[in-house]
Amino acid sequence: MGPFGIRLGVFWALFVASVRMFVRNRAAVFFSLFLPLIIMLIFGVLNFEGGTTIQLGLVDDADTEMSRSLVSAIAEVESFEVTTGDSDEMQADLKSGDLEIALVIPAGWGHGGDVQPLTAFAASGARQDAQVGALILNSIVFRFAAGSIDLPAVMVVVKQVAARDLGYIDFLVPGIVGMTVMQLGLFSVAFGFVQLKRTGALRRLFATPTSPVYFLGAQVASRLIIASFQVAILFGVGIWFGLQMFGDYASLAVIVLLGSVIFLAVGFAIAGWAKNEDQAAPVANLVSLPMMFLSGVFFPRDAMPDFLASVTGYMPLTYVNEALRAIVNDGAGLASLGPQLLGMGVWAVITFVLAVRLFRWE
Amino acid sequence: MATSSARPIISARDLHKRYGALQAVDGVGFEVAEGEVFGILGPNGAGKTTTLEMIEGMRTIDSGSAIVDGIDVSRDPRAVKARIGIQLQASSFFDELNLVELLELFGHLYGRQVDAAKLLADVELTDKARSQVRTLSGGQKQRFSIAAALVNEPRVLFLDEPTTGLDPQARRHLWGLVRQIRDRGHTVVLTTHYMEEAEELCDRVAIMDRGRIIALDTPAKLVGSLLGRGFTKERVERLANLEDVFLDLTGHDLREED
Numbered sequence: 001m002g003p004f005g006i007r008l009g010v011f012w013a014l015f016v017a018s019v020r021m022f023v024r025n026r027a028a029v030f031f032s033l034f035l036p037l038i039i040m041l042i043f044g045v046l047n048f049e050g051g052t053t054i055q056l057g058l059v060d061d062a063d064t065e066m067s068r069s070l071v072s073a074i075a076e077v078e079s080f081e082v083t084t085g086d087s088d089e090m091q092a093d094l095k096s097g098d099l100e101i102a103l104v105i106p107a108g109w110g111h112g113g114d115v116q117p118l119t120a121f122a123a124s125g126a127r128q129d130a131q132v133g134a135l136i137l138n139s140i141v142f143r144f145a146a147g148s149i150d151l152p153a154v155m156v157v158v159k160q161v162a163a164r165d166l167g168y169i170d171f172l173v174p175g176i177v178g179m180t181v182m183q184l185g186l187f188s189v190a191f192g193f194v195q196l197k198r199t200g201a202l203r204r205l206f207a208t209p210t211s212p213v214y215f216l217g218a219q220v221a222s223r224l225i226i227a228s229f230q231v232a233i234l235f236g237v238g239i240w241f242g243l244q245m246f247g248d249y250a251s252l253a254v255i256v257l258l259g260s261v262i263f264l265a266v267g268f269a270i271a272g273w274a275k276n277e278d279q280a281a282p283v284a285n286l287v288s289l290p291m292m293f294l295s296g297v298f299f300p301r302d303a304m305p306d307f308l309a310s311v312t313g314y315m316p317l318t319y320v321n322e323a324l325r326a327i328v329n330d331g332a333g334l335a336s337l338g339p340q341l342l343g344m345g346v347w348a349v350i351t352f353v354l355a356v357r358l359f360r361w362e
Numbered sequence: 363m364a365t366s367s368a369r370p371i372i373s374a375r376d377l378h379k380r381y382g383a384l385q386a387v388d389g390v391g392f393e394v395a396e397g398e399v400f401g402i403l404g405p406n407g408a409g410k411t412t413t414l415e416m417i418e419g420m421r422t423i424d425s426g427s428a429i430v431d432g433i434d435v436s437r438d439p440r441a442v443k444a445r446i447g448i449q450l451q452a453s454s455f456f457d458e459l460n461l462v463e464l465l466e467l468f469g470h471l472y473g474r475q476v477d478a479a480k481l482l483a484d485v486e487l488t489d490k491a492r493s494q495v496r497t498l499s500g501g502q503k504q505r506f507s508i509a510a511a512l513v514n515e516p517r518v519l520f521l522d523e524p525t526t527g528l529d530p531q532a533r534r535h536l537w538g539l540v541r542q543i544r545d546r547g548h549t550v551v552l553t554t555h556y557m558e559e560a561e562e563l564c565d566r567v568a569i570m571d572r573g574r575i576i577a578l579d580t581p582a583k584l585v586g587s588l589l590g591r592g593f594t595k596e597r598v599e600r601l602a603n604l605e606d607v608f609l610d611l612t613g614h615d616l617r618e619e620d
Contacts, residue, residue, distance in 0.1 A: 014467070021459065201455055
C-alpha cells in the first residue's frame with residue numbers, strides 16, 4: 001500500500017467512523033432528521049392551501065368605458081384576488097399556478113353595443129376554484145350586458161389551460177429541505193465538534209501522525225452524504241403527500257450540496273470559536289432562528305413588509321430556498337438560477353473565510 | 363534495566379516553554395535508555411506534562427531540543443508520533459464508537475491493521491470489546507487508553523499520570539500492566555505525583571519543581587544520598603502502613619468489573 005493508499009484508507013476509516021458517530025448519536029439524528037420530518041408531517045396534514053380567494057387575472061384589451069366598469073365591478077368581488085396584465089403574462093401565470101382563472105376582454109368589446117361572449121382561461125389544476133370563478137364572472141358579465149340586444153345565453157366561455165396545480169406541500173418540501181440542510185450543517189458540526197474539543201477527543205487525534213485535517217474532511221464528507229440521504233427521505237415523504245417535482249434531481253443535488261457547504265462552514269466557524277456547548281448553542285440559534293422564519297421555509301416571503309423582505313432576501317437560506325423552489329416548482333435548471341447561485345457563492349466564500357479565521361483545534 | 367552502551371532513545375536538552383508570564387519549563391534535559399521505565403515526578407504545576415508534551419511533539423518547543431529514536435521532534439513531529447504511543451492525561455475518545463471500533467480506527471491513523479482482540483486481551487478488557495468508553499470504570503478507561511497507545515507497537519510509551527484518581531487495587535493492577543509492557547521491550551516514560559508508584563515502577567526518576575529538574579537518579583540512589591546526608595525519619599519506620607491494612611482487608615482483586 002503506497003502513501004496515497006494509506007491516506008485513502010485513513011480518510012475512509014475516519015469517514016466511516018464519522019457516519020457511525022452521527023447515526024448513533026440520538027440527539028443529532030432526532031434534531032436533524034426526525035424533527036424536519038415531523039414538522040413536514042404536521043404542516044402537510046394541516047395543509048394551509050385552503051384559502052377562500054380565487055386568483056383571477058384580468059386582461060382588458062378593449063379599454064372602453066364599458067370594459068373599464070366591468071373590470072372595476074369584478075375587482076369589487078371579495079372572492080377574487082385580481083391581477084391585471086397582458087395576455088401573455090396571464091397565460092404564463094396560469095401555467096405556473098399563480099393564477100386559477102383569467103378573463104380576457106378583447107379589443108372592441110363594449111364598443112357600440114358589442115357584447116360578444118368573453119373567454120376565460122381556467123387552470124386545469126385548479127378545477128374547483130376555476131369553476132366557481134367562471135360562475136361568478138358569468139353572472140357579473142351577464143348583468144353588465146343586460147341592456148344590450150342579441151344577448152347570448154352564455155357570457156363567458158371557459159377554456160382549459162394545462163397548468164400546474166401547486167399545493168402547500170409543493171411550497172413546503174423545498175423549504176423543509178433548505179431548513180434541514182441548514183440545521184444539519186450548523187448543529188451537527190457546531191455541537192459535535194465543540195464536544196470533541198472540550199472532552200479532549202480531538203486532542204487525542206493529535207497524538208497520532210495523521211493530520212487532523214483528514215478528520216475535518218471526513219466530517220464534512222459524512223455530513224454531505226447524510227444531507228443527501230435526508231433530502232431523499234424528505235422528498236420521498238413529500239411525494240407521498242402529493243409533491244410534484246418539475247425540475248431535475250442533479251440541479252437539486254447541486255443546490256443541496258452548495259447549501260450544505262455554506263452551513264457546514266458556519267458550523268465550523270462556531271465550533272472553532274466556541275470553547276464549549278454552552279457558548280456554541282446561543283450563537284447557532286441566533287444564526288438559524290431568523291432564517292427559519294424569514295427565509296421562506298414555511299410561508300411565502302411575499303407577505304413580509306417590503307423592507308424586511310429585501311433585507312432578508314440576502315440571507316443564505318433565502319437563496320437556497322429560492323433556488324430549491326425554482327427547481328422543484330418551476331422546473332428551473334441551474335442556468336436560470338444565476339442570482340441565487342451568485343448569492344450562495346458569495347456566502348460560501350464569506351463563511352469559508354470566517355471558518356478558517358475562527359477555527360481553533362484546542 | 364537501564365542499558366548503558368546503546369544510544370539513548372530519548373535525548374532532551376535544555377527544554378524551555380513559557381505561557382505568558384509563566385515559565386512552565388525552564389531548562390529541562392535528560393536522556394532515557396531503551397527498555398527503561400523513566401519517571402518524571404513532581405507536584406502539580408511542576409511542568410511534568412508540558413515537558414512530556416514537548417517531547418511527544420504535542421506542543422511546540424520554545425528553545426532546546428528533543429530527539430526521539432534519532433528524530434528531532436521540532437523538525438518532524440509526525441515521524442516522532444508515528445514511533446511513540448501517547449496516553450494523555452484525562453484523554454477521551456469518541457463516545458459513539460465501541461472499543462474494537464476505536465482501536466481499529468486508531469490503527470488506521472497509523473496506517474496499520476490492528477488485532478483489536480489481542481490489544482484488548484493484553485489490558486484485560488476482552489469482555490468490554492463492544493462497550494463504549496463512557497461505560498468503563500476509571501481503571502478500565504486508563505487501561506483502554508494504554509491499549510489505544512499501543513496500536514502502533516511504539517518504541518516509547520508515554521503515560522501522563524496513568525493512576526491519578528484510581529483506587530489502590532486498580533493502581534496496583536495498572537502497575538502490573540506497565541511492567542508487562544516494559545517486559546515486551548517497550549520503553550516507558552511516565553509522570554506521577556505518587557512517590558510509591560515511582561519507587562515501584564521506575565528504573566530512574568527525575569524530580570521536577572518549578573519547571574526544573576532538581577534531582578535525577580535511580581530511586582535507590584536518591585534515597586541513599588538522602589540517608590547519606592544524615593536524614594532520619596522522626597517516627598520509627600513501621601513494617602506496614604494504612605494502605606497495606608486497606609489491601610489486606612479489601613483484597614487485591616479489582617472491583618471495577620462488578
